[in-house]
Amino acid sequence: MALELQQKRAVWLLLAVIVIALDYITKQVATNLLDYGVSVEVMPMFNWTLLHNYGAAFSFLSDQGGWQRWFFAGIAFVVSAGLIGWLLLGKEVSQWERLAIALVLGGALGNLYDRMVYGYVIDFIHVYYDVYHFPAFNIADTAISIGAAILVIDSIFMARRSE
DSSP states (O other): OHHHHHHHHHHHHHHHHHHHHHHHHHHHHHHHHSOBTOOEEEETTEEEEEEEEOSSGGGTTTTSTTHHHHHHHHHHHHHHHHHHHHHHHSOOOOHHHHHHHHHHHHHHHHHHHHHHHTSSEEEEEEEEETTEEOOOBOHHHHHHHHHHHHHHHHHHHHHHHHO
């Protein structure tokens, strides 16, 4: 019974691996096909723009001289280890929670790879409206955001169900 439960839980690791693979492939395509900092319009309000993020979300601490690379890598490593433990060893949780954990894990490891190999995270998805530009992001960032949103929504509904 315990082995069967572990196998069911390990399936969610496959989703994390798929996120990592999609993130890696799209970043390599962007790096090979795009010129750094040059926007290529895909449709109104959506461009491909290759950028390197030396900081965290929204380039937070990107101008700090390099120490932030190891700081953010360390955080990503610890969070990823915790998420793997939560996914494989934690108490029984909902399928939505497992989906969210797998998405956040895949995204965290995708960006951790970039940070360790290149010293920055490769971003290339650029959305904007008029003169308002959202910071460029990637598939890993998208997976993290969707996973975090699912966790928040699930926790709200879980609190309501338990009342």
